[in-house]
Amino acid sequence: MSTRTILQSRPELYTGYGREMGLFNTRAKWIGVLALVAVAAALPMLVADDLLRILGTGMVLAIGAIGLNLVTGYAGQISLGHAFFVGVGAYASSAVAGDPEGRTLGFGVTFMPAWILAGGLAAALCGVIVAPLATRLRGLYLAIVTLGLVFIGTYIFNAWSDLTGGPGVGREAARPILLGDDLTRDSSYTSEQKLYWLFLVLLLVFALLARNLVRSQVGRAFAAVRDRDVAAGVMGVNPSRYKLIAFTVSSFYAGVCGSLLYVANRHFGAEQFGLLLSIQFVAMVLIGGAATISGSIMGAMLIAALPRISSELTNYATFISTSPVEHPNVFETEAVMYGALIVAFLLFEPRGLFGLWHRIRTYWKSFPFSY
């Protein structure tokens, strides 16, 4: 065995920068991701439809969470306004795909990629409009301004009833029609199975794009801006420019997430895009792990599963009521779990679920030694 092959078979030894920054920088990662994708693709054949619906929602939320992670985790700009961009995406896509003769605004473009892109682009446009203000601010000032964006957004959504159907009424979401087949209707496969596969493919595409973005020159510039924007400026990285890019890309992801989020429910209203949704996205990013793409996906899955987890809890903790007028009820349990999970992860595992996975992996990799 030559020296070269010995060296290359050693873990965590990279013989060049290109290798270290590679998409799959170890063979184990390559095999692991392939296996995971294969299992995910086969899952609809094995799992009941109600679980598929949760997983599907989780995958759509993951697209949005990746977007927030790009701006918050990678570029270090705290945004509490993600719900606004999700809302813009949801309304833009449903308007583009909507029935021109209908009660609410519609342009009748039913071609699916067109309305998904329209949702993303509309949100990205809003991101570009907001970014000049956001790039002037830093840290907590930015957090408060983006929080204000959510309130103004909710006002606009409620007031613009031609587009949104008005408060308490809402409008139809876009219909996912692929090759003449309406994915929200059961055919040879159930609607949940078809939507799951659609969301899986889209999540893979967007996760891969994001992963590639963050390991490119742009991603390194994001990290420089996050770690110290003045220092980044001194080194020739223009902070305003990269904050603008981060906001735009993040809003695009939020818009895509919004365009798909209500496809399964077919209906949504303006009250959905409140502060709670923003906090849920922040929770996904932090519980999953800031500045990791896989962490965002894990976090989104956990948050998507929380309603189900809290309703399952009622079987074990019988004092929790399922009726919304009694206390404590499942909705309160769910809300308390969001809060408690955020606090607990930040106190005990700041790197989130990704950090937990990292610990487990390190333990087995160096087994039986502790390091």
Next chain:
Amino acid sequence: MSEFLTAVVVGLGSGSIYALVALGFVIIYKSMGVISFAQPAFLLSGAVLVSLLSPSIGFWGALAVGVVGIAVLALGVERVAIRPMVGKAVFVIAIITIGIDIVVRTVAGAFLGVNPRYVGDPWGLGSWTVGGVVIQHRHVAALATAAVVMLALFLFFRFTPIGLAMRAASLDQEAAMAQGVNVGTVFAVSWALAGGLAALAGVFAATGEPISNTLWIVALVALPVIILGGLDSLGGAVLGGFIIGIAQALVSTYHRDLFSGDVAFLPELTNNLGPVTPFIVMFLVLMVRPYGLFGTKEVERV
């Protein structure tokens, strides 16, 4: 004119509530450099606690017990969840306070129940009419309370040893520690003060009407106030509170005249713009002054 003055009185009343919450935000920010997003929860819990106590011990007793109770709650929260994080990134601590906010707010909201709850204040919706200007008792009471609290805070920071320690710690934490200031105590006192102020604001925000499940939003409206005044300026918080309160009341009052489509350059809006006015004012101010009206401009070194 009387319509205008009525709006100004309403604005002064709600402005003093915003000022109370904003003072809490600023006190915490000055001591640890963090915005506590847990203020909405303390505000709601204050109102709920007072509404639970006031039938048995009367409004004033309940107010005193409620404010002290929430101050103690805030003290406990600081001790359990915030103190271990001192020295970590500001953003992380801010997000922890969001988590605390959700937990505390949900638990407090669970006590509201189905039946309407009142804080049991003696003012209700009673009012005086002076030359066509309607002056509600509750707004006068809020303004008077805010004035007393501000005077007390001024005396506290000016003349007590702990107030001096807090001012020293906000200037330079390490230098203060070197002079024997217990920074832990400063954190604890600032959280207790902020919790008490939020509870007090919550009670006055809830006077006259049943406590709504969305009462806590009042505390988020105080965020534009501190942005307007500058995160680290106590005087700015008070002035910002009144500016935001009056702007909001004026927009609510004149919304129908301004946005009915009669004024050429303004769009027609059916929903009242009042609730979002503070955020719009905040955007406008930040476009001109990114650090608020009275905030300290950060000097960055590499």
